[in-house]
Amino acid sequence: MSYDLAVWDGERPLDNHQAGATYDELYERYLESDDVMPPAPRIVAYVEALVERYPNDVDRSAVWASSPILNEASGPVVYLLMSYGTAEEVSEYAASLAREHGLVCFDPQGECLRP
Template sequence: MSYDLAVWDGDRPADDLAAAAEFKQLYDRYVGSPDRVEPTARIAAYVRALLDRYPDIGTDAGEDSPWSTGPLLNEARGPLVYFPMVWRRSEEVSAWAAGLAGEHGLNCYDPQDNRLRTPAGAAWRFELTSTRGRALRDPDGELVRRELVRLSADNHYAVLKRVDGWYIQAAYGTWAGTRPGWYVLERRDGGPEKHFRAEVVNVDEVVRAFVAFLEDDPTIAVRFPWHPYVV
């Protein structure tokens, strides 16, 4: 017997009844349909975060995994992932998975209890800061671009941090240990062993990297010349 959770991208439902109705609509449209829809970037990023802690069953790393099916990404359709876990570990794992959904700005619904598991009103998901200027919360791509094109010898770094601690940052020129006029990108995907660095020649590449991070675009890992970085 499994314990299931539904996590989806969208506005927060008004209450548990509204969440139940929205889950049914999403389930009928995406899970109940014979036509498979690829998961959205935010849902795929959430599933990757689940697997960072508990790898897929059937793999060497997933020997102690709580999931009841695998690959877990196969349970993601469009803006929804509906996934099962073993019942005996459901209290611990469902609480963590619901909290992780909140950190990713997603909704988590528990069909066993017919209730929404994510708390109302996470204050923010992303925060952009720079050498000069106040912190900007949940910026859009255009605001990110406007801040980054101002990087200079006097305004030499910018950081885009996600609420779960992941981040990408950029620094300019010799201050960052690179050639004059170049930029250094760094990103950290969780723990210190997932810290990467790249050097790029123009600010357009910096903007593309920050927007990819903002949009949970998985291609960020291959679109730039990253190499492992130890501080």
């Protein structure tokens, strides 16, 4: 089981409803598409900072449910799959780091923006 977050480069939605609509659009356009795009530079910088704290290698599978993380990125969005046992700590850091990088962090399970 995993806990997932979506992080994207763009304007912060005004509310959870608008964030959900943006997430759905980005997911369909960039993550479900057969035409995977290289991750945007800001997404790459974010993932690099994230894996500096929580390494993304096979031996550390206790943190990430998917490896490497950049395989879950396309264009302006990355979909983070965290192991459920570490999700609280890792998701808090991931959301905080997204804010520092000027990115939007969305919880698709709760259908809400992460502060």
